[in-house]
Amino acid sequence: MTDTSWSLPDDIDAVRDALVAWYEDDHRSFPWRETDDPYAILVSEVMSQQTQLGRVVAAWEAFLDRWPTANDLADADRSDVVGFWTSHSLGYNNRAKYLHEAAKQVTTEYDGEFPETPDELQNLQGVGPYTANAVASFAFNNGNAVVDTNVKRVLYRAFDVPDDDAAFEEAASELMPGGESRVWNNAVMELGGVACEKTPACETAGCPWREWCHAYEIGDFTAPDVPTQPKFDGSRRQFRGRVISILKEYEKLPLSKLGPRVRVDYGGDHGKEWLRELCSDLEDDGLVELESADGDENGECVARLRR
Structure with missing residues (x-):
């Protein structure tokens, strides 16, 4: 029996557009990708x-x-x-x-x-x-959604699809835009091959699904073919994920209130400037917006999740 306890994001068109745009902007060049x-x-x-x-x-x-x-x-x-x-x-x-x-x-x-x-x-x-x-x-351009080991890893991490072949098939089919198997299957395999490898490269590869990714949010990158959790505790990637997760709960937060929620030892070397730099990186990636609080003479900075 297929596990139906999972679901894809409501804004599935945005998910699709983000992946295709990422792939078309820059991908590995292989000669067989240049022919039909x-x-x-x-x-x-x-x-x-x-x-x-x-x-x-x-x-x-x-x-x-x-x-x-x-x-x-x-x-x-x-x-x-x-x-x-x-x-x-x-x-x-x-x-x-x-x-x-x-x-x-x-x-x-x-x-x-x-x-x-x-x-x-x-x-x-x-x-x-x-x-x-x-x-x-x-x-x-006449195929079905591809489901290989890399794609299963992506679906498992990003959308919490269970380790079940029928569930993977269903999720992959639902995600693929109709009549676009050529670009879509190339793109989703590229995602698994360069960004969502066994050791993920979320930031360095500019993964386009970070905004929706369950693994990125909670910091657990295990997968069917990755039974051992890669080193994550205390990493920059962990704190980036916490910022995204916290901002999903609030419309916006001043950095002074966001910081203690991101890490219990907020302050000192890991205080305001550290958090501002972290959020600036997320802003550069198009995930977060930073703005000055209205009427705040102290120049308090407010972070919000980009929609």
Whole structure:
């Protein structure tokens, strides 16, 4: 039975827009992200199953130089394909055999045209649900929401989705904007790959979901694939999360009242200037607004959560 004790934020359009804008502003550059050729994308997906993406680039480019189309690969000698796979340390040789067979299917069973839906793509040799969905998404913008280990980690942390496959599928599907599987699946996988890794990089990667993230709010970044809590107590990230959590409870707070709520030892080296700097960082990230209190001759600063 699916766990239904979780829910996504009410402002789901803002959540979607924030992620897509973050991805489109700056993301890792891989050549297969610059094409919608289903053959080239299939090759990249099969190669990436056991190999780090940085190493895949050179192998992918060399493979396509040698066999630029599915027809070229279908006409190749299988031993040459397997030999290429081995020489580039791309994992199990069976994947090379399956890729070769899939190319033959495309040329003989589909008249050289790739099928375009996840279900149809699974008819190709060695193409499982994940790979089929990736090709449908990135080549034809016709896929479902991707759910891999990185995406599960993001959903678990950000929206408190339980460690349940059905719940992950439901949450991922609800989040994805209709008809935008290409950009969305790229974006959410990028989020899990650079910002919400096993050790999160919330600030340095500029995670666009900090405003809504449950883990960021409470400071617990465990996940299904991260059973041990990364060092967090006393970190700057912890206090940033506390500021966000506290400001969610109030319309606004003067720093003099916010500080003692953020840390019990507020004062001295961790007093007004420390808190102002912390809030300024959050303001730079677009999460908090700082303003002078009306009529306050002492220049008291007030913090509010940006909406």
